[in-house]
Amino acid sequence: MSLLSETACADKITRIERILGPLVELAHECRLCPRQCRVLRESGQVGTCGAGWNPKIAVALPHFGEEPPLVGTKGSGTVFFSYCPLKCSFCQNYDISTMGIGRLVEPAELASIFMQLQNMGCHNLNLVSPTQSIHQIMSALLIAFRKGLNLPLVYNTSGYELPEILELLDGIIDIYLPDAKYGDVHSGQTLASASNYAEINRQAIREMFRQVGPLQTDRQGLAIRGLIVRHLVLPNRLADTRAVLRMIAEETNEQAHVSLLGQYFPTTNVQEHPDLGRQVQEFEWLEAVFWLHHFDLERGWLQYPSYDDRDMFIPNFNNETVFHFIVEKGLQECLIH
Numbered sequence: 624m625s626l627l628s629e630t631a632c633a634d635k636i637t638r639i640e641r642i643l644g645p646l647v648e649l650a651h652e653c654r655l656c657p658r659q660c661r662v663l664r665e666s667g668q669v670g671t672c673g674a675g676w677n678p679k680i681a682v683a684l685p686h687f688g689e690e691p692p693l694v695g696t697k698g699s700g701t702v703f704f705s706y707c708p709l710k711c712s713f714c715q716n717y718d719i720s721t722m723g724i725g726r727l728v729e730p731a732e733l734a735s736i737f738m739q740l741q742n743m744g745c746h747n748l749n750l751v752s753p754t755q756s757i758h759q760i761m762s763a764l765l766i767a768f769r770k771g772l773n774l775p776l777v778y779n780t781s782g783y784e785l786p787e788i789l790e791l792l793d794g795i796i797d798i799y800l801p802d803a804k805y806g807d808v809h810s811g812q813t814l815a816s817a818s819n820y821a822e823i824n825r826q827a828i829r830e831m832f833r834q835v836g837p838l839q840t841d842r843q844g845l846a847i848r849g850l851i852v853r854h855l856v857l858p859n860r861l862a863d864t865r866a867v868l869r870m871i872a873e874e875t876n877e878q879a880h881v882s883l884l885g886q887y888f889p890t891t892n893v894q895e896h897p898d899l900g901r902q903v904q905e906f907e908w909l910e911a912v913f914w915l916h917h918f919d920l921e922r923g924w925l926q927y928p929s930y931d932d933r934d935m936f937i938p939n940f941n942n943e944t945v946f947h948f949i950v951e952k953g954l955q956e957c958l959i960h
C-alpha cells in the first residue's frame with residue numbers, strides 16, 4: 624500500500640499552515656464557492672449550501688463503491704460531509720446534500736475520525752462534498768498530519784469549484800475526483816440554478832489537472848495521485864454528455880480517467896418530472912459511450928445502468944447494512960444521532 628512519505632506529510636503541514644488563514648478569511652464572509660453568498664457563517668447566517676461554520680458529517684466508513692484504484696482491498700476511507708453548494712434537483716444523495724442530515728463535529732474530532740479510517744487500513748482519505756467546509760477540514764487535517772496521518776487525500780466534489788480556492792489546495796490534495804455534470808448553460812441553470820456551472824467546471828478541471836496530472840497507481844493498482852472525472856448520464860440528454868466529454872478531452876489532452884455513470888434513478892423529488900422521472904435507457908447509455916470513444920477518452924470505467932444494484936454504488940443512509948458495517952468496524956461515533 625502506498626502511503627505518503629514523511630517528507631510529503633511535512634510538506635503538507637507547511638502548506639496547510641500557509642493557507643489556513645486565507646481560507647478562514649474567505650469563509651468568514653463566505654466566498655468559498657462560486658455562489659459567493661457573502662453570508663457571515665460564523666454568526667449563524669447560512670448561504671445556498673445551508674452549511675454552518677463547523678462541518679457536519681453524515682457518515683464515515685471504508686467505502687467499497689468507489690472506482691477500483693480507490694477501493695483496493697480495504698476500502699476508501701470516506702467521509703461524507705453534509706450540504707452542498709450545487710443543489711441539483713435530482714441529487715442522488717438528497718438527504719445529505721439538501722436536508723443536511725448528519726452530526727456537527729469540531730476539527731479535533733474530525734481529525735480523530737480521519738485517524739480511525741487510517742487505522743482501519745483504508746487506502747486513502749476520501750473527502751466527499753468538502754467545499755463548504757474546507758476551512759475546517761484543513762484545520763482537522765493539520766491536526767491529523769501532526770498525529771501521523773499519511774494517507775493520500777481524495778477531493779471528491781460536484782466540480783463546482785472556484786479555481787482560486789483550488790490553487791490554495793495545490794500540493795495538499797493528491798487525487799481529485801470531480802464530477803463534470805452539465806455541458807451547457809441551460810442544463811446548469813435548469814437543474815441546479817447554476818448557469819455558470821459548465822464554464823466554472825471547465826476551469827476547475829483545468830486547474831485540478833494542472834496540479835496532479837493523469838492518474839498514477841502503485842504496484843497494487845492503488846491510486847496515489849491524479850485526476851478522475853465522473854459524469855452521470857441523465858435521461859433525455861439533459862446533462863449534454865457530448866459537450867461534457869469534449870470538455871474533459873480538451874482540458875486534459877484525453878489523459879483523464881473518466882468514470883461514466885449510468886445508474887441514475889429518479890429520487891422522490893423528481894419522480895413526476897417529465898424529463899428526469901425515469902432511468903437512463905439503453906440507447907442513451909450507448910450514445911454516451913460512443914462520445915467517450917469519439918473524444919478518445921479511453922481510460923476509466925463504465926458503470927452500466929442497473930435496475931438492481933444501486934446500493935452498491937450509492938450509499939443509502941437509511942440502509943441498516945451500511946450502519947451495521949460501520950458499527951462492526953468500530954466507528955460508532957460517526958453514526959448519525
Ligand code: SF4
Nearest residue numbers: 653656659660670672
Ligand atoms: S460555501 Fe455555501 S455559504 Fe459559502 S459561498 Fe458557497 S454556497 Fe454560499
